[in-house]
Amino acid sequence: MTNSPKAIKNFPFPFKSDAYMYSVNIQPVTNEALFDVDEHYHGEIEERDRILQADKSGRYFAFPHMKDAQWDALEIIMNDLADYYPESFTLTQEGDRWTWLNKKLNLEDTFTFLDETTLPYEPFEYISRQVQEDIILLDQREGDLFLDAGILTFPASWSLDFDAGMRFEEFHGPVPRAHELGVFKKAKAFLMRVQIGKPWTRLNWTMTVNRRLDTSLETYADWGSDRNTVTLDNCGEKVHLRVEVQRFVRLPRSNGLMFPIHTYLISLEELVTNPDWTRRLYQVLKNLPPDLVEYKGLSLYHHTVITWLSQVVDEPELAEFHS
Numbered sequence: 001m002t003n004s005p006k007a008i009k010n011f012p013f014p015f016k017s018d019a020y021m022y023s024v025n026i027q028p029v030t031n032e033a034l035f036d037v038d039e040h041y042h043g044e045i046e047e048r049d050r051i052l053q054a055d056k057s058g059r060y061f062a063f064p065h066m067k068d069a070q071w072d073a074l075e076i077i078m079n080d081l082a083d084y085y086p087e088s089f090t091l092t093q094e095g096d097r098w099t100w101l102n103k104k105l106n107l108e109d110t111f112t113f114l115d116e117t118t119l120p121y122e123p124f125e126y127i128s129r130q131v132q133e134d135i136i137l138l139d140q141r142e143g144d145l146f147l148d149a150g151i152l153t154f155p156a157s158w159s160l161d162f163d164a165g166m167r168f169e170e171f172h173g174p175v176p177r178a179h180e181l182g183v184f185k186k187a188k189a190f191l192m193r194v195q196i197g198k199p200w201t202r203l204n205w206t207m208t209v210n211r212r213l214d215t216s217l218e219t220y221a222d223w224g225s226d227r228n229t230v231t232l233d234n235c236g237e238k239v240h241l242r243v244e245v246q247r248f249v250r251l252p253r254s255n256g257l258m259f260p261i262h263t264y265l266i267s268l269e270e271l272v273t274n275p276d277w278t279r280r281l282y283q284v285l286k287n288l289p290p291d292l293v294e295y296k297g298l299s300l301y302h303h304t305v306i307t308w309l310s311q312v313v314d315e316p317e318l319a320e321f322h323s
């Protein structure tokens with residue numbers, strides 16, 4: 001499915017300069033929903049359900065000590081959706097008897113808060129099946145952050161199953177340069193001080209061939225070879241800029257941290273409707289160091305994309321084409 005003109009306009013374009021390098025690029029979230037419900041809601045909720053049915057144990061887990069964190073996540077997500085999208089979601093609380101109405105999925109459940117026998121799934125699974133975001137819950141202990149629960153159906157080339165239980169610097173192990181630059185040490189120190197009610201956000205990016213959200217290591221055989229299929233003719237349609245809007249939210253009961261990731265895809269064809277984005281992406285890709293090209297999985301088609309973009313950027317009638 002392609003993006004509407006409105007979705008293209010609102011696309012979270014990630015580059016502020018012509019050269020990209022890893023940094024602790026974290027901003028406060030103010031007067032904005034933590035969870036985005038957009039035009040792809042139904043498609044993505046169905047896709048998530050399909051993936052969970054095929055491979056639940058690889059895509060969802062919560063260690064037993066994460067029960068409080070699960071309820072924290074459910075409470076924050078329900079309140080966020082009800083506050084920002086009241087036409088679609090309602091939360092009614094009478095003491096610990098809560099009624100959750102999700103009109104988009106035609107679903108209504110009354111349950112007892114903190115009693116998971118009253119819900120059809122455990123609380124984290126119940127609510128995360130109703131949002132487009134992948135979500136990681138981190139336990140904070142021993143001066144570290146542990147990846148101790150998660151739902152991950154739309155990952156950019158990593159595996160939840162493999163990373164389960166790891167510490168912050170361990171699950172970032174494969175990322176080049178950032179460890180030497182001290183980025184993860186600083187980022188972790190920052191995250192461990194995030195306060196209740198004061199969430200933060202950052203953007204991450206890569207590229208994906210075809211409009212495919214599930215690029216997990218588990219399904220590599222289904223999508224890895226797509227990267228061999230990019231040509232100058234099909235580049236605009238096939239290659240997508242993939243941007244993750246990530247949030248960092250303190251969980252009040254458990255003192256854990258919630259890390260929702262909303263993944264947005266835009267094809268190059270859609271992206272070049274904005275000449276500033278075209279120029280910026282072209283410069284960033286031209287300047288991207290080889291080890292980052294390799295890590296982001298772009299090696300097979302990086303050169304083709306740059307050539308394709310150079311033709312669009314240099315196009316003399318560009319202004320006319322976009323007017």
Ligand code: HEM
Nearest residue numbers: 022023024025136158171172174175178183187205206259
């Ligand atoms: C606390 C929540 C976080 C979790 C659970 C998380 C998890 C991950 C995972 C699993 C990867 C993929 C590693 C791989 O290749 O296997 C990754 C990549 C990365 N993370 Fe995090 N991360 C978190 C927060 C942060 C923060 C605060 C920063 C800020 C600097 C950061 C920076 C990065 C960078 C730069 C990459 C490489 C991405 C790329 O170039 O495509 N992460 N993260």
